[in-house]
Amino acid sequence: QVQLVQSGAEVEKPGASVKVSCKASGYSFTGYYLHWVRQAPGQGLEWMGRINPNGGGTNYAHKFQGRVTMTRDTSISTAYMELSSLTSDDTAIYYCARVSSGWYRDAFDIWGHGTMVTVSS
Amino acid sequence: QSVLTQPPSVSGAPGQRVTISCTGSSSDIGAGYDVYWYQQLPGTAPKLLIFGNSHRPSGVPDRFSGSKSGTSASLAITGLQAEDEGDYYCQSYDPSLSGSAVFGGGTKLTVL
Numbered sequence: 001q002v003q004l005v006q007s008g009a010e011v012e013k014p015g016a017s018v019k020v021s022c023k024a025s026g027y028s029f030t031g032y033y034l035h036w037v038r039q040a041p042g043q044g045l046e047w048m049g050r051i052n053p054n055g056g057g058t059n060y061a062h063k064f065q066g067r068v069t070m071t072r073d074t075s076i077s078t079a080y081m082e083l084s085s086l087t088s089d090d091t092a093i094y095y096c097a098r099v100s101s102g103w104y105r106d107a108f109d110i111w112g113h114g115t116m117v118t119v120s121s
Numbered sequence: 122q123s124v125l126t127q128p129p130s131v132s133g134a135p136g137q138r139v140t141i142s143c144t145g146s147s148s149d150i151g152a153g154y155d156v157y158w159y160q161q162l163p164g165t166a167p168k169l170l171i172f173g174n175s176h177r178p179s180g181v182p183d184r185f186s187g188s189k190s191g192t193s194a195s196l197a198i199t200g201l202q203a204e205d206e207g208d209y210y211c212q213s214y215d216p217s218l219s220g221s222a223v224f225g226g227g228t229k230l231t232v233l
Contacts, residue, residue, distance in 0.1 A: 035222065043209055044227040045159075045167065050220045059220045068232050095166055106174035106214070107157050108222075 002026035002114035004034075004096050011118045017084040021114045022096030029077035030054040033099045035108065036070065036081045038092040046092075049097070051079055086119045093117075124149065125211050125225035132187040132231040133201045141228045143194045143211030149223055151192035154214045158187055158196045161227075170209070171196060198230070206232045 007021040022034065035050040049060035051070040058070045064083070072079045079096060093119055098110040126144040133139040143156060150156055158171035169178050171187035174194065186197045198205055211225040 033220065035220075037222075037224075045212075045224040047222040047224065059218060061221065062218070097167075103147070104169075104178070105155050105173040105176075107168050107169050108212070109169070109172070109178070109180075111166040111168070 002098075002110055004098060004110055006094075006096060006112040006115045009116040009118070011020075011120065012086050014087055014119055014121055016086050017082060018080040018086060018090075018117050019080055020094050020096075020117070022079045022081070022112050024077045024079070027098075029072075030074060034072070034079045035066075035096055035097050035099055037095045037108075039095070040092040041091075043092075048081070048094075053079065061073075064110070083117075086117075088119050091117065091119045122168065124215065124223040125213060127209075127211060127228045128203045129226070129227035130229045132233055133198075134198060134233045135201050135203060137201050138197065139230065140198075141196045141209050141211075141230070143196070143225050145192050145194075145213060145223075147192060147193075147213055150189065150194060150211045151175065152216060154216070156187065156189050156194035157183075157212045158194075159210045160205075160207055161210065162204075167210060169227070199233055203232050206230055 005023045030053045035046040051058045053072045069082045091115040095114045096112040100109040101107040159167040161167045171173045174189040175187045197231045201219045215221040215223045
């Protein structure tokens with residue numbers, strides 16, 4: 001079964017950093033880009049960036065440049081998203097999502113269940 | 122503010138047909154990039170509903186259909202059911218940054 005399993009909820013203080021993990025199973029981890037998308041409470045989806053697990057190359061949304069770092073560990077088929085200098089505006093559910101080219105023409109076809117990150121003093 | 126524009130809400134009675142629009146620009150949808158639609162039911166992660174403008178993944182009922190024309194796209198849902206109630210998002214790509222996805226603001230579908 002193809003799935004992405006994310007780490008559990010986090011509560012952080014303003015100014016701190018958070019690192020969320022996304023473990024892939026049921027497919028070749030290095031064969032698909034993984035993207036990170038967040039959703040603030042009651043709001044829409046916001047693209048943060050992507051990582052190519054085959055090589056580790058990344059692209060980040062301009063809004064998060066300098067504050068986000070996406071990495072991966074191919075030995076355990078896991079991707080990570082670290083966000084620093086947290087503020088209350090970063091309170092959101094963070095999703096990882098796989099992008100499938102070919103038949104699915106670059107659709108986000110598999111999504112993780114989401115990780116709630118709360119930033120509060 | 123989202124790059125793609127969707128109506129905040131739509132509603133319909135069971136069995137009726139509703140459509141959700143998604144308006145982009147000549148830089149994204151109008152530049153030939155595909156449009157995708159996702160369904161997000163309350164408390165769950167988004168789920169792929171339509172890819173490549175008009176194609177349904179296996180398991181998605183044919184009550185759901187997508188189309189694209191110029192700088193806009195539409196999602197149509199026929200034979201509305203109570204279980205369709207939730208949020209719907211369109212998505213495309215922005216060529217200004219490699220691999221950069223753009224989303225609509227989302228549309229809340231209410232089944233009356």
